[in-house]
Amino acid sequence: MTEKSSITLTINGQNHAIAVEPRRTLVDAIREDCGQTGTHIGCEHGICGACTVIVDGEPVRSCLMFAVQAEGKKIRTVEGLATGDTLHPMQQAFIDHHGLQCGFCTPGFLMLAVGVLEREPDIGDDELIDVLSSNLCRCTGYQNIIKAVRAAAAEMRK
Amino acid sequence: MSTHETKGSGLKWVGRAIRRLEDPALVTGQGRFTADLPATHWVRFVRSPVAAGSIKSITFPDGARVITAADLSGVKKITPMLHKFSYRPVGQSILADGQVRYVGEPVAIAVASSEEAAEDLADLVDIDIDETAPLVDARDALADGAPQIHAEAPGNVILEGTVKTPGFDSVWDNAARIVAINARSRRQNATPMEARAGHASYDAPTGRITLTCTTQMPHLMRTAITDLLGMRESDLRVIAPDVGGGFGQKMSLCAEYVALVWLARQLKSSVAWTEDRRENLIASFHSRDQYIALEAAFDKDAKLMALRADIVSNVGAYSCFPTTSGVEPLMAMAEMPGPYDVQQYQCRARGVLTNTCTMAAYRGVSRPVITFTLERLMDKAAAAFAIDPIDIRRRNLIAKFPYTSAMGLVYDEATYKETLEMAVAAIDVPAFRARQQAARAEGRYLGVGFATFSERTGYGSPAFAARGMAITPGWETVHLTVDPSGFVEARIGSSPHGQGLRTTLAQIIADEIGVAPDLIKVIHGDTDTAPYGWGTFASRSLVISGGATLLAARKVRAKLLKIASHMLEAAPEDIVLENGSAKVAGTDRTVTIAAMAREAYTQTHRFKGEIEPGLTESGTYDPPGTFSNACHVAIVAVDVETGFVRIERFLVAEDAGRIINPMIADGQVHGGVAQGIGNALLEEIVYDESGGILTANLADYMPPTAQEMPPIELHHLETPSTQSITKAKGLGEGGSIGAPAAVVNAINDALAPFGVQIDEMPATPQRIRAALRASSSAHSRASGKPGA
Numbered sequence: 001m002t003e004k005s006s007i008t009l010t011i012n013g014q015n016h017a018i019a020v021e022p023r024r025t026l027v028d029a030i031r032e033d034c035g036q037t038g039t040h041i042g043c044e045h046g047i048c049g050a051c052t053v054i055v056d057g058e059p060v061r062s063c064l065m066f067a068v069q070a071e072g073k074k075i076r077t078v079e080g081l082a083t084g085d086t087l088h089p090m091q092q093a094f095i096d097h098h099g100l101q102c103g104f105c106t107p108g109f110l111m112l113a114v115g116v117l118e119r120e121p122d123i124g125d126d127e128l129i130d131v132l133s134s135n136l137c138r139c140t141g142y143q144n145i146i147k148a149v150r151a152a153a154a155e156m157r158k
Numbered sequence: 159m160s161t162h163e164t165k166g167s168g169l170k171w172v173g174r175a176i177r178r179l180e181d182p183a184l185v186t187g188q189g190r191f192t193a194d195l196p197a198t199h200w201v202r203f204v205r206s207p208v209a210a211g212s213i214k215s216i217t218f219p220d221g222a223r224v225i226t227a228a229d230l231s232g233v234k235k236i237t238p239m240l241h242k243f244s245y246r247p248v249g250q251s252i253l254a255d256g257q258v259r260y261v262g263e264p265v266a267i268a269v270a271s272s273e274e275a276a277e278d279l280a281d282l283v284d285i286d287i288d289e290t291a292p293l294v295d296a297r298d299a300l301a302d303g304a305p306q307i308h309a310e311a312p313g314n315v316i317l318e319g320t321v322k323t324p325g326f327d328s329v330w331d332n333a334a335r336i337v338a339i340n341a342r343s344r345r346q347n348a349t350p351m352e353a354r355a356g357h358a359s360y361d362a363p364t365g366r367i368t369l370t371c372t373t374q375m376p377h378l379m380r381t382a383i384t385d386l387l388g389m390r391e392s393d394l395r396v397i398a399p400d401v402g403g404g405f406g407q408k409m410s411l412c413a414e415y416v417a418l419v420w421l422a423r424q425l426k427s428s429v430a431w432t433e434d435r436r437e438n439l440i441a442s443f444h445s446r447d448q449y450i451a452l453e454a455a456f457d458k459d460a461k462l463m464a465l466r467a468d469i470v471s472n473v474g475a476y477s478c479f480p481t482t483s484g485v486e487p488l489m490a491m492a493e494m495p496g497p498y499d500v501q502q503y504q505c506r507a508r509g510v511l512t513n514t515c516t517m518a519a520y521r522g523v524s525r526p527v528i529t530f531t532l533e534r535l536m537d538k539a540a541a542a543f544a545i546d547p548i549d550i551r552r553r554n555l556i557a558k559f560p561y562t563s564a565m566g567l568v569y570d571e572a573t574y575k576e577t578l579e580m581a582v583a584a585i586d587v588p589a590f591r592a593r594q595q596a597a598r599a600e601g602r603y604l605g606v607g608f609a610t611f612s613e614r615t616g617y618g619s620p621a622f623a624a625r626g627m628a629i630t631p632g633w634e635t636v637h638l639t640v641d642p643s644g645f646v647e648a649r650i651g652s653s654p655h656g657q658g659l660r661t662t663l664a665q666i667i668a669d670e671i672g673v674a675p676d677l678i679k680v681i682h683g684d685t686d687t688a689p690y691g692w693g694t695f696a697s698r699s700l701v702i703s704g705g706a707t708l709l710a711a712r713k714v715r716a717k718l719l720k721i722a723s724h725m726l727e728a729a730p731e732d733i734v735l736e737n738g739s740a741k742v743a744g745t746d747r748t749v750t751i752a753a754m755a756r757e758a759y760t761q762t763h764r765f766k767g768e769i770e771p772g773l774t775e776s777g778t779y780d781p782p783g784t785f786s787n788a789c790h791v792a793i794v795a796v797d798v799e800t801g802f803v804r805i806e807r808f809l810v811a812e813d814a815g816r817i818i819n820p821m822i823a824d825g826q827v828h829g830g831v832a833q834g835i836g837n838a839l840l841e842e843i844v845y846d847e848s849g850g851i852l853t854a855n856l857a858d859y860m861p862p863t864a865q866e867m868p869p870i871e872l873h874h875l876e877t878p879s880t881q882s883i884t885k886a887k888g889l890g891e892g893g894s895i896g897a898p899a900a901v902v903n904a905i906n907d908a909l910a911p912f913g914v915q916i917d918e919m920p921a922t923p924q925r926i927r928a929a930l931r932a933s934s935s936a937h938s939r940a941s942g943k944p945g946a
Contacts, residue, residue: 021274023274024274028273031194032196036187037187037191037193037194038186038187038188038189039187040191040193040351040352040402041193041432042351042352042353042435043435043855043856044434044435045435045855045856045857047855047856047857048351048435048856050351077187078185078186078187079186079187081186082186087182087185087186091185091186094181094185095177095178095181095182095185096177098178098821098822098824098825100181100184100185101403101656101657101658101825101829102350102351102352102400102401102402102403102655102656103180103181103183103184103185103189103400103402103656104189104191104350104351104352104400104402104403105351105402106184106185107187110185129864129865130865132863132864133863133864133865133866134863135863136351136856136861136863137351138349138350138351138403138405138829138832138833138861139351139403139656139825139829140825140828140829140832141828141829141830141831141832141867141870141893142828142832142862142863142864142867143828143867143869143870144825144828145864146864
């Protein structure tokens, strides 16, 4: 189990050449080998979604994917959402609508919502709630997350 | 939606929904959480796989670094103490020493150079335990002849509180009607999204240890851990960095953090532990596992005359520090009468040890359970008197203030009746009843449920002293500094972790000294930089730390006025502080705060001894406590075929005194209600008979998702508190207190045609179906025909 494979992960356009055990999960590689700690680990069994990142355009739970499976794919994390000092509309909407409290689940929600809206900009309300129920938040009761994502969706369609 | 009816603070910043100062870092991945820190050594705790037994041997590979209790000689046991209520102190070894008492108890520590290697090593540690029959249920632990979990606690009772008001018996004996309930609250886990994590590092030049951990009370962790390890307190620094939710679970001392500090001292290196979700669910802290038998005596007009309660709280295997196992049973005993005017009260409250995970605080502590019990009882009483559930509350809610409860608690002015009426009007009860009737005719079952409650918040040291706690929390201190550049910095002893306190305290300061909140920094969560304080729990921080902040800000204001008076050559009473400057009213003569601050540090000779150098002031606040209140209403649809409950509508009418930031206040209520709905319908830690946990992942232990959450309608009244100098009351826990009762009352209302009584939570589909089946077979026995 301890034999390491050399792989390159492309995170937010940056290449990271790392050596990982085959069992290394993508989230551990992102956080520990690539030093991008904005992606969080909430359950490591694919339920809470705190570790959600975008891999080749799809929101993915990075605790359920091995790092070696992500080689050659484009990975996006919360650190890559803003453009310089300008926040992504989703980040701004979470601030404006109080869509976060402790902020631990927030990166996962942001990547989930951005990934889904990029794919389906006109997603309906019921479908949106269905998608957002993929991730867990323990602080907000979801009301303001839903509000924020709707507001960001409108902004992203502009 | 949310409506705020403010009485007008007349303030510029307090009362405004400004954006949170915490957020920009958190939405960009720049938050700093404990698990983000690199470490040289990683640990995995090897935990007991069985609930009870004695350890025969612990074996592991030669040369591996595995720590057991034998290595920890000299480390004291965690032994929380109460000086009242027949409390029996029981000790918890940092690693199980001889006996194991619950599944998940730490027995050994595997230490390795990576998290994975520590896990691999932990798998090779073999613990041989001579297993004995466990006690899982509190009633079994109370049975005659039950095994002793701790020799120090005969009968497994760790504490027993009793109270009986003089005059109880005659009122009880003259009651027109007695109504009773046997309520059962199943076990919960607070489930913060960030589980526990700790990181201890050694500083070679000083020999100091820095423990970074997910705690709600960093200073008390420092005091407790240095006590146990025999260290000087100044040799330990505790940091609570960004903390991913706590809800009470991160308030108590964990044996794991003590072990990390011990290891860092031994290894003279850094050592880290990140709990996985299974560990959190089985071995962090649990809550709410209670039986309450409650009886109420009413007069002929449905006026509540007396309450009699028997509270049995399953406190698990050990006592939690600092609150002790008294936290649930004693809170239940003290606050059982809730928002109702009742002067006769008898209660027995027991904390009962079992072979389960230790109980500790969880948002609301006992109040979700006692509110559930009392509000179910009020609905039963309304049915017994054939009056409306709203009507029985109208007849009994406290309306005159200050009100002294049967337990001697003094309720400050609140709006129990007004919030009820606000909720009743907003729900439009007659329209709902018509819809309910029409739906029943179609075989659909809708119900409405009400819960009215009081929420004691912001209480200082006298309230904790009344429990006889050896550790008596309560006060808070704030140091407020304007530095020589004019930058404002508040250092606080509270330790917020999602509540937005950096923003709300900045709003309070901004109004006093005329500086915009985004130019004010609130620093917390580090024992090296923040003054000693008690952290964040019990809906206290905005009231107590907010009060201390206001006191410090008033002093800084007074000093700024003196300096401005000196610099502007004007009387202090003619000077106003606004927009970062002092100004002589009605003139264009101004001086900036930055210039005044520079003067205060570098030109003090000009003050001629009349003003002390520097610009730091301190405020300490220790208030008596203040009562928030609310009425929650749920409208539910129950599918009688499947037992599935859908919440159609949820409404909160609440009063938490002066609201500092309405956006943040609403967010606190939303989050509390979500946890309350989880409590009512979904969340349950299930033990099997052998003491194993069947709900050790988030698919089996189910916090609500966006799918289960209805929109929450909020209505606020603002009754400024006379017991809080900011006039604010706390509101962190209310959402979780009222929601379970409202939802389960609504389920019972929906199922009224079946004669079903559900007095247990969570009211899962299985329990609802079981109740319907039982009712159906009872009906068929009675009528000889198949029932509904």
